[in-house]
Amino acid sequence: MLRPTLLLLMLVLPRPSAVPPSHAATAEDAPSYTADGQLKFPEKYREWVFLTSGIDMSYNPTAAAASHSMFDNIFVNPSAYRSFQETGTWPDKTTLVLEIRGAESDISINKRGHTQSAEMMGFEVHVKDASLEGGWGFFAFDNPVSAKLTKRPAACYSCHEQHAAVDTTFVQFYPTLFELAKKKGTLSAAYPHEIATPSVPQTK
Numbered sequence: 001m002l003r004p005t006l007l008l009l010m011l012v013l014p015r016p017s018a019v020p021p022s023h024a025a026t027a028e029d030a031p032s033y034t035a036d037g038q039l040k041f042p043e044k045y046r047e048w049v050f051l052t053s054g055i056d057m058s059y060n061p062t063a064a065a066a067s068h069s070m071f072d073n074i075f076v077n078p079s080a081y082r083s084f085q086e087t088g089t090w091p092d093k094t095t096l097v098l099e100i101r102g103a104e105s106d107i108s109i110n111k112r113g114h115t116q117s118a119e120m121m122g123f124e125v126h127v128k129d130a131s132l133e134g135g136w137g138f139f140a141f142d143n144p145v146s147a148k149l150t151k152r153p154a155a156c157y158s159c160h161e162q163h164a165a166v167d168t169t170f171v172q173f174y175p176t177l178f179e180l181a182k183k184k185g186t187l188s189a190a191y192p193h194e195i196a197t198p199s200v201p202q203t204k
Contacts, residue, residue, distance in 0.1 A: 029077035030093045031127045038146040039125060039139040042077075045097045049081040050074070051174045055103065055114065059159065069103035071116050074174070080128075084177060088184025090167050094128040126160075126169065136160075136168055165191045 029048065032040040042048075051074040076084075080094035100122035103114035123141040132149070138156050139147040150156060157168075165172040166181045166188060181187055 026079055029079050029095070031095050031125075031129060034146050038148050039127065039137075040146050041141060041144045042095060042097060042125065043144075045075050045077075045095075045099075048075040048077050048097070051076055051096075051177065054173060059163075069114055070121055071101045071103055071114075073099040073101065073116075075099065085180070088166070088181045088186035090128050090169065092128055092130050096126040096169060098122075098124040098126070100124075128167070162190060163194060164188060165194070 028044070029042075031042070034040060053074070054072045056069050057072055075097040077093075077095045080090055083091040083094075100120070102117040102119040102121055104117045105112075105114050107115050123144075125139045125141070125147070127137050127139065128135060129137060133152060134157065136157075138150040138154065140150060141147040160168040160170070164170050165178060166186055168188075171177050171181055172191070172194065
């Protein structure tokens with residue numbers, strides 16, 4: 001008599017719901033918008049995955065040297081990072097944060113080079129969102145609350161579309177992800193011309 005009862009219980013009890021993929025955007029790290037479409041400041045971005053840091057970078061070959069140095073720090077939401085590890089490209093709701101900080105010297109025992117300051121020089125976010133024109137959007141924050149979408153045809157869009165290694169993002173500056181993208185074969189079709197050709201030694 002026990003076997004039929006056990007079978008009945010198995011049929012009646014609800015089955016567990018499917019587990020979402022590990023790279024699905026969570027409510028905690030997905031981009032969030034105000035009622036009028038502004039991107040809310042991602043307050044916990046410094047708990048996200050750190051991708052890289054650059055100093056005094058400029059994409060303009062004729063740009064004059066700045067009077068002071070600045071660091072560019074890049075963070076990405078964890079769910080997007082996990083997805084990139086699996087696929088070599090970015091999923092919808094990817095949120096890349098550019099944090100710009102001033103550079104300091106002669107701090108504490110440091111006698112050479114620069115350390116990052118507490119001073120925030122700027123803050124920009126690049127979001128992949130299928131609801132946006134072109135699937136990506138740039139947001140420049142001048143306050144820690146929200147920012148309006150930088151509308152096309154702003155130069156940032158064409159620059160990323162023409163020169164980015166993966167899906168309009170500058171993965172060529174993210175050393176660990178760039179190697180992964182090459183292995184996955186996900187480099188953008190327009191990117192190869194950016195790869196420098198090694199010089200061949202001249203023979204006499």
